[in-house]
Amino acid sequence: MDLTPTEEEREFRARLREWLAKVLPELPAKPSPDDWPGRRAYDAGWQRRLYDAGYAGLHWPVDAGGQGAGPTRHLIFLEETERAGAPYVGANFVGLLHAGPTIAAEGTAAQRARWLPPVLRGDEVWCQGFSEPGAGSDLAALRTRAVRDGDEYVVTGSKIWTSHAEVADWCELLVRTTPVGPDTPKHRGITWLAMPMDAPGVTVRPLRTLAGSTEFAEMFLDEVRVPVGNRVGAEDDGWRVTMVTLSFERGTAFVGEVVACRRTLGDLARTAKANGRWDDPVVRRALGRLHGEFGALWRLTQWNVGESERSGGVPGIGGSVFKLAYSHARQELYDVAAQVLGAGSLVLDEEWVLDRLSSLSYTIAAGTSQIQRNIVAERILGLPKGR
Amino acid sequence: MDFQPTEEQRDLRAGVRNLLAGRYGREALRASVESGVCVDRDLWRELGEAGFFALRLPEAEGGVGLGLPEAVLVFEEAGRALVPGPLVATHLAAGAVPGAAAGTAVVTASDLDGSLVAHWGEADAVLGLPGFASTPAEPVRSADPLTPLHRVASAPMPGDHRDEGALLTAALQAGSALRTLELAVRYAGEREQFGRPIGSFQAVKHLCAEMLVRAELARTAVYAAAVTGDPAETAAAKLLADEAAVRNARDCLQVHGGMGFTWEADVHLHLKRAWVRAEQWRTAAEAEELLAADLLEGAVQRVQRRPE
Ligand SMILES: Cc1cc2nc3c(=O)[nH]c(=O)nc-3n(C[C@H](O)[C@H](O)[C@H](O)COP(=O)(O)OP(=O)(O)OC[C@H]3O[C@@H](n4cnc5c(N)ncnc54)[C@H](O)[C@@H]3O)c2cc1C
Numbered sequence A: 001m002d003l004t005p006t007e008e009e010r011e012f013r014a015r016l017r018e019w020l021a022k023v024l025p026e027l028p029a030k031p032s033p034d035d036w037p038g039r040r041a042y043d044a045g046w047q048r049r050l051y052d053a054g055y056a057g058l059h060w061p062v063d064a065g066g067q068g069a070g071p072t073r074h075l076i077f078l079e080e081t082e083r084a085g086a087p088y089v090g091a092n093f094v095g096l097l098h099a100g101p102t103i104a105a106e107g108t109a110a111q112r113a114r115w116l117p118p119v120l121r122g123d124e125v126w127c128q129g130f131s132e133p134g135a136g137s138d139l140a141a142l143r144t145r146a147v148r149d150g151d152e153y154v155v156t157g158s159k160i161w162t163s164h165a166e167v168a169d170w171c172e173l174l175v176r177t178t179p180v181g182p183d184t185p186k187h188r189g190i191t192w193l194a195m196p197m198d199a200p201g202v203t204v205r206p207l208r209t210l211a212g213s214t215e216f217a218e219m220f221l222d223e224v225r226v227p228v229g230n231r232v233g234a235e236d237d238g239w240r241v242t243m244v245t246l247s248f249e250r251g252t253a254f255v256g257e258v259v260a261c262r263r264t265l266g267d268l269a270r271t272a273k274a275n276g277r278w279d280d281p282v283v284r285r286a287l288g289r290l291h292g293e294f295g296a297l298w299r300l301t302q303w304n305v306g307e308s309e310r311s312g313g314v315p316g317i318g319g320s321v322f323k324l325a326y327s328h329a330r331q332e333l334y335d336v337a338a339q340v341l342g343a344g345s346l347v348l349d350e351e352w353v354l355d356r357l358s359s360l361s362y363t364i365a366a367g368t369s370q371i372q373r374n375i376v377a378e379r380i381l382g383l384p385k386g387r
Numbered sequence B: 001m002d003f004q005p006t007e008e009q010r011d012l013r014a015g016v017r018n019l020l021a022g023r024y025g026r027e028a029l030r031a032s033v034e035s036g037v038c039v040d041r042d043l044w045r046e047l048g049e050a051g052f053f054a055l056r057l058p059e060a061e062g063g064v065g066l067g068l069p070e071a072v073l074v075f076e077e078a079g080r081a082l083v084p085g086p087l088v089a090t091h092l093a094a095g096a097v098p099g100a101a102a103g104t105a106v107v108t109a110s111d112l113d114g115s116l117v118a119h120w121g122e123a124d125a126v127l128g129l130p131g132f133a134s135t136p137a138e139p140v141r142s143a144d145p146l147t148p149l150h151r152v153a154s155a156p157m158p159g160d161h162r163d164e165g166a167l168l169t170a171a172l173q174a175g176s177a178l179r180t181l182e183l184a185v186r187y188a189g190e191r192e193q194f195g196r197p198i199g200s201f202q203a204v205k206h207l208c209a210e211m212l213v214r215a216e217l218a219r220t221a222v223y224a225a226a227v228t229g230d231p232a233e234t235a236a237a238k239l240l241a242d243e244a245a246v247r248n249a250r251d252c253l254q255v256h257g258g259m260g261f262t263w264e265a266d267v268h269l270h271l272k273r274a275w276v277r278a279e280q281w282r283t284a285a286e287a288e289e290l291l292a293a294d295l296l297e298g299a300v301q302r303v304q305r306r307p308e
Helices: A007-026 A036-052 A071-083 A090-106 A109-121 A238-251 A255-275 A281-310 A318-346 A351-359 A369-380 B007-023 B026-035 B041-049 B068-081 B087-093 B159-190 B202-228 B231-255 B267-278 B284-305
Strands: A126-129 A145-149 A152-163 A170-176 A190-196 A202-207 A216-227 B116-118 B137-140 B149-152
Touching: A007 A071, A036 A090, A036 A109, A071 A255, A071 A281, A090 A109, A090 A126, A090 A170, A090 A190, A090 A238, A126 A152, A145 A170, A152 A170, A152 A190, A152 A202, A170 A238, A190 A216, A190 A238, A238 A318, A255 A281, A255 A318, A255 A351, A255 B284, A281 A318, A281 B202, A281 B231, A281 B284, A318 A351, A318 A369, A318 B202, A369 B202, B007 B041, B007 B068, B068 B087, B068 B159, B068 B202, B087 B159, B159 B202, B159 B231, B159 B267, B202 B231, B231 B267, B231 B284
Parallel strands: A126 A170
Antiparallel strands: A145 A152, A152 A216, A170 A190, A202 A216, B116 B149, B137 B149
16 A cells, blocks of 8 residues: 655656646636537637647557556546646546547447547547436436448437537437347347437437536437447447446546545635634534545545556446445535535525535436445445345 | 555455454454453463564564554454454554563553543553552443443543554444444345345345445545555544444444344444444544644645745
């Protein structure tokens, strides 16, 4: 057990810090939260700077356009960018954090060459078309159909809760290629496709969230033609590929946000000190406890990353353990923030208030806490499957 | 940087687990409950011979020359086996109190807030309290049958050792939390109701899953604090490990149903010991205050460093 950085890691950190100090003041002003095209352009611009400076895809394999640097370097990158107040992945979330890694792990050489460099450069944005109105937690119950016609699939159905669909170029799409029948259980017969969002037959209708924003959408697919070459993995073997995607989504996609939470917590402590709430031991101690919890969550991240590196790079189900603890702690954080702000927590222009509203999704999105507990109980603890 | 335990560290932990499984298994545990003898002097010596107390003493002084990371792995195992006695205080006394390193002396500490001291009657020495034999002390009945308590007129907490004491106690707590998780999972797989193992019911399953989350987070915090030696990280480790040990024992009791409420089941022993340890060296309130101060200090420094 060793947490001391190597000489190389220390140098990397110093170089990155210097670079951030130079480029961050040059960034344009942040667009307003509901200006999606503006947000996309802003996030793409930041990604492009990272790419040009050699900081994009640090832990991605070299043949996937990455730097092949190992996950520790990536963790340092997350710490330093957050510390410096750099932009977060934003609209590039799906491409960088789970569609991209899935293609890197499961795609052919041609697929990696086609899709991964534009993700790293910030040129192309991805979204995730997994959930459907009748298939959320029970994801394998999905019904969107794909029928083979020559070298194309013809896709018909609908998707829901699709984040960033309004501005995405590509969608990691799950479709049913073989109907459920006596010989085909629902987990078979699913296929993982990369669907171009500008294909004829794709309609996106924004959904308004409880925070008032339109960060996700409904998607209607009417005879959308997707080339067979866009299939990642074999036909009907998409559930296995999906498990790879979900392991990235649950295992590593939230890592950067832990650092963000630690920063928010520091800001809260200063606010509490300034407005007098710090003198209330209940508030002060709640902040202290969260400081301890987020510190431990960061250590758990370092632990999990070390473990997945030893076993070949795809995060294990330890990600579900992390997600359960993290999503709970993050919601707690904003509840404590409300205690610090008092009635001020009702004023919607406070950034914390919007974040508090957004945090209500953490125990739902990317698999609800109930589903994560099922996974932990059955796959880690080996308890019998329920019905 | 590689946070995973090394091969040697894994071997050390496995070795201690084997030793304790053979020497202090369930029957030995129940025998000490029946006899009321909490510190088994033979076991204490055997632990001493295995290097349990001298682990961090330099080799030149007859120790093993290892560090806190190895110590927490070993203490985690003692917590799992629920070994009674002032393990932490004797370990801290190695090199300072004669016989502590070898396990021929039993050393306790006044690590509880207030006037209560654990294992006073069985101890040969009290850490940082030279004239303890002449100090008037009154035995009181203890909630934990394996942690006898005395009320003492005045016994100041040994200040020097607070962080290390808290960390090693946290390691015991993490071990106990992992053990009650195992007990709960095993019972949930065996006990049948409504024609099915109770572990197939989500209400039970989810209790177990939460136990794992708590235990893993606590264990990671303990390991990290052992590696960095940072006082705030140590406070976090104690806070999270206390909570994991206490809440896991309670959930384990719940999973055991009526059986859990009996003297027969071991889970109450874990719960009561977890309560004792939660009061030792650093309480939740103290840990939270320490963490709050650390948070504010870091936040203010960050702003001062920023040029804006
Ligand atoms: C902000 C946000 C962004 C999202 N982004 C995307 C996206 O980009 N792409 C995408 O594909 N999806 C996305 N989702 C969808 C998300 O993955 C689903 O909402 C989630 O998996 C839950 O599915 P559901 O909403 O259908 O709820 P349901 O499955 O209907 O669940 C409702 C309730 O029942 C419980 N429940 C269901 N089944 C069980 C069970 N077996 N055991 C115990 N309890 C159970 C759930 O825990 C929950 O409390 C997003 C969701 C949110 C909130």
